[in-house]
Amino acid sequence: MRILSGIQPTGRFHWGNYFGAIRQYIEFQHEHEGLYFIADLHALNTIRDAGVLRQNVQDAAIDLLALGLDPAKATLFVQSEIPEVSRLCWLLMTGTPLGLLERCHAFKDKKAKGLPASAGLFTYPVLMAADILLYDSNWVPVGEDQVQHIEVCRDLARSFNVHFGETFVMPEAKVVEDAAKVPGTDGEKMSKSYDNTLAIFEPVKDVRKKIMRISTDSRPMEEAKEPEGDHLYDLLKLVASPEETQEVAAIYRRGGFGYGDIKKRLADASERYFAAARERRVELESNPQYVRSVLDQGAAKAREKASEVLARVESACGIK
Numbered sequence: 001m002r003i004l005s006g007i008q009p010t011g012r013f014h015w016g017n018y019f020g021a022i023r024q025y026i027e028f029q030h031e032h033e034g035l036y037f038i039a040d041l042h043a044l045n046t047i048r049d050a051g052v053l054r055q056n057v058q059d060a061a062i063d064l065l066a067l068g069l070d071p072a073k074a075t076l077f078v079q080s081e082i083p084e085v086s087r088l089c090w091l092l093m094t095g096t097p098l099g100l101l102e103r104c105h106a107f108k109d110k111k112a113k114g115l116p117a118s119a120g121l122f123t124y125p126v127l128m129a130a131d132i133l134l135y136d137s138n139w140v141p142v143g144e145d146q147v148q149h150i151e152v153c154r155d156l157a158r159s160f161n162v163h164f165g166e167t168f169v170m171p172e173a174k175v176v177e178d179a180a181k182v183p184g185t186d187g188e189k190m191s192k193s194y195d196n197t198l199a200i201f202e203p204v205k206d207v208r209k210k211i212m213r214i215s216t217d218s219r220p221m222e223e224a225k226e227p228e229g230d231h232l233y234d235l236l237k238l239v240a241s242p243e244e245t246q247e248v249a250a251i252y253r254r255g256g257f258g259y260g261d262i263k264k265r266l267a268d269a270s271e272r273y274f275a276a277a278r279e280r281r282v283e284l285e286s287n288p289q290y291v292r293s294v295l296d297q298g299a300a301k302a303r304e305k306a307s308e309v310l311a312r313v314e315s316a317c318g319i320k
């Protein structure tokens with residue numbers, strides 16, 4: 001199977017990115033061919049500062065390597081270093097019904113809030129389809145919020161195949177059930193735009209502070225509670241050992257506990273969970289040449305496949 005996924009360098013990665021997506025990249029790399037990219041062309045829709053974008057791309061590469069992406073097993077590259085993707089995006093755009101894009105949530109949400117949206121944001125799912133189809137990808141590991149975009153990708157691939165003959169491989173979204181929608185500190189989906197994130201590599205003290213401020217309900221202390229669906233417990237489940245998770249579930253069901261203790265356990269467990277990655281990150285940060293060489297080799301490898309697929313698509317639709 002060929003696995004592909006992308007992540008936007010719009011700020012430091014958070015637990016939603018890790019448990020919803022990055023953790024899957026790392027698991028898949030042992031058994032499948034993996035292509036993972038930093039989606040800087042997408043990020044231009046929100047980041048309008050060249051220095052910030054460059055720094056974010058560098059940070060994203062370091063974060064992914066520190067978290068365990070192994071360049072000997074998987075290919076890591078920067079989206080914009082594969083020019084074929086913009087070309088394929090255009091070819092797909094010509095067959096994209098407007099109504100399909102109008103229904104996509106990134107654009108619809110902004111419009112509903114009366115915020116200005118660019119043509120880039122409107123056509124974003126088409127670029128995402130190009131990202132996926134350009135590499136004959138079979139599986140796309142993502143969080144639940146991206147599933148709609150993968151459906152659009154499948155629609156575009158299907159319609160192209162019907163029109164011009166079998167050209168594209170049909171991709172499939174891979175969502176992990178226990179982390180399809182990681183909650184943020186306020187219980188809503190964890191997202192940079194909701195300002196409710198726990199970043200993976202922010203200083204331990206800051207993460208602790210944010211954890212201690214996680215919103216909770218006003219349940220009296222003696223009252224028992226079902227843990228599943230409580231966002232504090234759902235976060236703990238991600239970073240604690242199965243034994244500790246069970247212990248905490250029992251505490252919830254017994255009642256008579258304070259949320260402060262659970263938050264402390266969550267902070268301790270998260271510190272342990274990301275400790276090794278933190279150490280690797282410090283090393284990688286001091287070796288930017290190595291990081292650059294990984295991205296260069298990744299781009300060269302990705303381009304080989306991209307040019308082969310693009311030639312097939314162009315020939316199918318009469319461009320060459």
Ligand code: TYM
Nearest residue numbers: 005006007008016017020021039131142143180181182190
């Ligand atoms: P992005 O950068 O917003 O998020 C990266 C990945 O993290 C997942 N994610 C979450 N998963 C569970 N719970 C959450 N709270 C949470 N927040 C984020 C996202 O689902 C995603 O998998 N459009 C994509 C980037 C992209 C892409 C692609 C992905 C561009 N081209 C091609 C796959 C294939 C995005 O904005 O993800």
